[in-house]
Amino acid sequence: MKMNMRKSLTLVLAGAISLTLLAGCGGGGSPSETISSGSTAPIQKDSAILATSGEPTRFFPCGADGSNGNDYLVLNNIYDTLVFLDADGTIQPCLAREWSVSEDGLCYTFHLQEGVTFHDGTPLTAEDVVFTYDLSVQNSTGKALIINYDRAEAVDDSTVNIYLTAPYAAFLNGCASRAGGIISKAYYEQAGEDGYQSAPIGTGPYKFVSAVSGDTITLEAYGGYWREPAAIKTIYIKTMTDASTQIIALENGDIDAIRSPSISSCLNLNEASGATWASADSAGRVTMYISANSGQPGENADFRKAVQSAVNKEDVVQGATEGYATIIDIDMCPSYSGHPSGYQVVEQDVEKAKEFLASSGYNNEEFQIIVEAGTVSDTTAQIIQAQLMEIGINCTINAVDTPTFNDLWYAGTFGAMIRNTSSSLLDADGFLNYFMATEANYAQTLNNQYPRTQEIYDLGMEAREAQDDARKELYLQMVDICTEEAYEVPLFSNPSTMAYRSALQGMKVYPLGVVYFYDWSW
Template sequence: MISRKSLALALFGLMLASGTALAQSNEIRIGVALEPPALDPTAGAAEAIDVVVYQNIFEGLVRIDQSGAVQPGLADSWSISEDGLTYRFVLHEGITFHDGTSFDAEDVKFTFDRLLAEDSVNAQKALYAPISAVSVIDPATVEFTLSRPDGLFLFNLGRGDAVIVAPESADSNGTEPIGTGPFAFVQWDRGSRVVLEQYGPYWGDLPALTKATYLFISDTATMTNALLAGDVDGTNNFAPEALAVFEGNPQFKVLVGSTEGETILSTNNRKAPFDDLRVRQAMAHALDRQEIIDGATYGYGVPIGTHFAPHHPYYLDLVGTYPHDLEKAKALLAEAGYPDGFSATLKLPPVAYARLSGQIIASQFAEVGIKLELINAEWAQWLEDVFANKDFDLTIISHVEPFDIGIYANPDYYFGYDNADVQALNETLNATTDEAERQALAQEIQTVIAVDAVNGYLFELAQTGVWNAKLDGMWQNAPVEGVVLRDIHWVE
């Protein structure tokens, strides 16, 4: 028979154990491949910075959600003048930075004055060039005056490059970041981890997680072992060639989504024979996307038919514009004066998806008489020869900038597409703020470049996350860089 004292001790021990389990269930350990060089997203270009801090430590006036849409952030609401040149934001009140200092319109002005200053080191400073003035109307109201309409202005305000910082802490954010987000910085053990904890006075809804640790694990085998051993609870972008270890394992969930990486067979439109639409159409018909996706991404790429991310609300599915049809490809080549095909070079940067895709495409093109010489290039050589000097026939590359369809309106861009209609459409798009009108214009540009077969549209790079099966709320897609913690929670 158990004594009362023993029973009390047993119950106390059970309570302690339950409390420990509860505490653990509110924490998460995330494995990431790259350690950030610093922790200030307004002063560095590395994606690894945003993976840790975006929407966790730092917030902007607006934020980007998983679909790529703009949502309120530190600004509760905004209005836009009829000419599209004035944006007035009404801020949430009662917000504090993690050091206890208050947030108001002066911090917004400071942030953008700093971003636009002559000595600014912001990696995306050019995106904010249309801003001619930032005016404080009152502590809860700030106004931006633009020199020209910019339809992407709100989206760009939601990027990590435009998060709001305070004058008291801006200079030290690289090593001790202080923001307004739901998580506060605790420590950075260089070469090992960054630790964040829930910020209790957070102005919005508190997240379910109370602590998040980012562990830096660059080696795929080491990451695999850490996941299997339970040393990390998940990773946002795991090597696709190793995903088979976790697929079908009930202890894990594999989330496959898309990123902003449009992978294309980039084509030199200035150069014969690629300046002939029929040749580009023939190449489009010769491509077997699924074979490329299976071979180069282990089946995890998302097929695309134009230069736009499938997760974006403006996306138009144009994959069927030029279906795989070898006979049609041969007929178009003959019509263009190349009945026996032609020879060309395919310059490949040093990334696996490009090198693998190149081998597959060379085999596919050989079936219609197009003989490709594969030339492997290191990044510096690729950037100089292909991107800067435009010395190439074909290349394979992923374009990872969000909403970058405007590159097709630049005839000096490396693939040399010059279409006055697209240039006019893009100019109208940039000056338009109405969402429905913007969507229609973006979809019209998507259609034109698909029909013109400007490039060979292959696939969207996949985001392949591996997570503990009891976790939920992770982003499946990646419209911007970051591992956003606010919705992640443990489930029974």
């Protein structure tokens, strides 16, 4: 049961946009001399202003404090990675022009591009790559993204071997992540992490100029970039927390793009002003996880199946995202590598849901859904609440702030929770995260103590080492267990959006919500 409502409309809205697809490190395009500004004469344009509601604060990819989605705006433009995750989910060359993998899957050999320099003019060598990876995996973000890393060695100045403790099918995804941004060994040894944070340098198409907290971050195209220099010479990343202000500024031409505007904001755009928008499936999926803990209604499997059968996903998608989402039937986005096929699907069946509820012995106990207040999960919960009440479930919603939500989640204190979960690796392995309470480096939690958690976990660890069809078969077993036992109700892949001036060329919507300014031109 898949749904892409209004996708054709989205394509029409973006139809005038020329998308340039280049292999590796984002796209690119040739700038025109001028752009049209509507009724006024053409004007010179070599800069762009992006508005974002969340301020980037971390400019060092290997830092102990990690980073968040807002930081991508800086990290992914200052730093290059060995390989690049394109908008279609494919791995492309970047700093590594080519690579190979040993037969046992334990050694990746990367051959570096020639003529690459850092923003201070020093050349990139294999030693910088080794140093970056050794440093990155010392923090929690690096450990979570560069999985099974053992060591790296410089074979020569332009060749690196990276060794794993065990095969990991999604290792290249980790290399393309924010934890894989290559830093300068010499500059780090001179400036340290604090110096790197205040004045970062990488090999990327843009170099850092300044950051005014709460206002604007300025990036400038690096003239010594190893490919053609970026078409847009200056980028301003402006923090604008009010969504209405963002839209007005875009329509007025005061800004040129908005990162991740809401669907409702995009639908209200006045295109006559020269603004448009585009959307695509993101790496985030919205799923309802039903607790099977003692004392919760979901302790009974038939109750969980009643909830599973009662949910109308079409209504959820229409109400929560104006129809701009892809329905999912397993807890993975369609774009994930390793995504299986042939899995079980539960269609909505109200009468069947009532039968399951009757056989569960349910006696009007409260079934509380926890969500983060004011999010798409909150809206989703309100729609599902009405559907569950229709079959006779006493469903309530506890909408709380993020810290409280996390406390309730880890403690397992809920009847169900609805989360918008993203996977930084864009891989099926992200499915396993919810079933890792037995892993040594994860907190012992009560949020997923299902009777078959250990079985799912063991299959997931086996899948990490498997390849191709064998890997997909293991994920198929995992998702079918969750469907059979009604541990979760996958709902939809949350759309990623960009709104921008129609004259801005090369706009691509990436699943992870990242923005590559190198794609852009006027």
